[in-house]
Amino acid sequence: MPREGILVSSPVERLTGEQVQQIHDASIEILADPRLLCFNQKAAEIFQSHGAEVKSVSGSTIPCWSVKIPEKLVADALQKAPKKVTLGARNPDNALIMKGDEPRVFFITGSETNTWLDVDFSTYVNKTDSAKEIEIPEFKPRRGTLADLCDSAHVCEHLETVDGYIRTVNIQDRDITEDNKDVNKFFACLNNTTKHVMSGLTNLKQLDNVVRMAEIIAGGPEKLKENPLISFITCLVKSPLQFVDDTTETFMEVCKRGLPIVVSSSPQAGTSAPIKEAGIMAQINAEVLAGITLGQLVNKGTPVLYGSVPVRARMDTLGDSYGSVETSQYHVDCTQMARFYNLPNYSTSGVCDTKMPGQQSSIERLFSDIVVALSGPQFLHCAFGLLDCNSVFCLLQAVLDDAHFQMIKFFLKSPRIDEQELDLVKKQIREVVATPQKMFINYIRPVMRSGEISPPYPFEGDGESDSVFALANERLKELRSKPVEHIDPNTTARIFQEIPGLLPRLNVYEGER
């Protein structure tokens, strides 16, 4: 049985049907004029061989082609792209089935951050009254490592609301190189979580090693197709409307192997896209449609996710402002566009501007978590534990986020209102009104432990002080002490034998020999 996710019965939509059609039409127009700038020759040739008008751009310092993608090519690609995408898992019970026409939300971690934030609790004593003490968390940033990635995957395996795993930390150990990074990061993830693993690729030369590793774990190439326990994300688009050479190459190679892939675009309203909502929407949609079209031309039926990570620019620095309200509006709009095409949507929420866990982080992330989840994206990359616009990862924040998502998931449950339920409660109301005390308390107990009543906030204090961080830290310790379900010894031995570049310290059975 795959994971259930949460079905949003009435997804939030901001656009009218007419506006959706208008955005689509504008995107098609944009793909014709000003056209797509493609820096990858093979991709340009593929477009050309399928009827696109392709011209070499003169005066460019690097080879570049202007591609006019005809509407029909886009329409054909949208027809060929699977409407149902399965993201498998090492434990098949953790598989995710995403249907373009079904707003069933799955919550996934990520993205890759350079900085890992450790937490220590220090005691402070009041200067004027030494009897008064408070414990305050101190956050200490440092470079992320392979061991941190293992730690993060292990904790996320045990976080209830995490449905799938995107690596949360960039591994920056001294012995990690461009040539061995991909195999080590995929193995670290796969060996510490039984949930679906998605990642980007650092070096295209490592793609086949990574796929082979997944095949060994899945039980062979055919089994991997049935249960694609890994998937990829590529930012082939550089906004506005440019296909980058190397990531486009990676995108096409992944498509050839038939594994699920996210066509992701991340324009910034104000700098790399128009500041107006209509502008960023028409542009991001054009960029994603161009990517989907290329994917289907490379390999018809490639499972793709409509990947949308739009953001508004900060007015003070022109950096990303993920915490801005408009960013959530764009995401909700994109989810609606993906649904218009019946394609599963990769969306983002919970990215915050603040640098450490606290009130600002909670407000920023909860706002977008709630509204974007309510719009019903199938793959919600919800920035578990991420801070400072996705450049910092903190496990304590991930634990706090898990509590937020438990609340959101509870809220998204379908209402249980039917004839049988109403007959039962009408009977209760009649019975209680006839009693002297007129209280319904006796009827609470049968439902109290059935999951029908939302649990209290798990980090609730005593009302006198705020103990959220301290209690969340206790929960984190508890999660870290839980067992890790590693890949079995024989499979691990085979992986280390066949896949070059894996660091011996990742082999948990090495010491047992």
Place this chain on the structure above:
Amino acid sequence: MSADIIGMIKENVIQGRKTRDDVGIDESLSGTPGVLELTESALKENISSEKIIIGALTPGMEIVGEKFSTKEYFIPDMLASADAVGAAMDILKPYLEKSNVPTKGKFVITTVKGDIHDIGKNIVAILLKGAGYQVNDIGIDVPEDKIISVVREEQPDYLGLSALLTTTMTEMDAVIKALKENDLRDRVKVLIGGAAVSDEYAREIDADAFCADGFQAIKVLEKFETA
């Protein structure tokens, strides 16, 4: 047989099952006799009221209290158990009057004049009854003269006054003044509770204690008993 039935009463107190129709936590008990039916059976088997209280009701409630303090149980569980014990105490009342078993005391509880809010007061009444107090709940919107007359006639050990509103809390002051005027103040301890009142207000109007909830009320009463 006696040990069995005492054990079953205790278990049903823990489960919060007053009658056979009640659902406890252990679903396997559904449809089996609850505290009421089992207490009646115990009396028929000539098991003493003292043994029922000391062997089943009190230790059962102690376990419920422990489970509540460790957050395994919630207030609805506590109330269900207290309600079951309270119902058993009603059956045992005539037997207790004949025996020498000491009671914990008589408690009159009411919401004061002008206030019809009674959820808190009702919960406190159930908990106190479950804790072994003889509780007389005289209702809501009760005028000062009626409270005085009940105190005079029933001579309770404790009087609980409840008010939710800032507009009705002053009625508590009036009741305490009336108790003084009628030479009843020294004969009864007055406990006040409700969202509008506080420790400070209790001191201001010369009440004996402010209780934030039923659990605090029980603690306050235990302190009075040991004082």
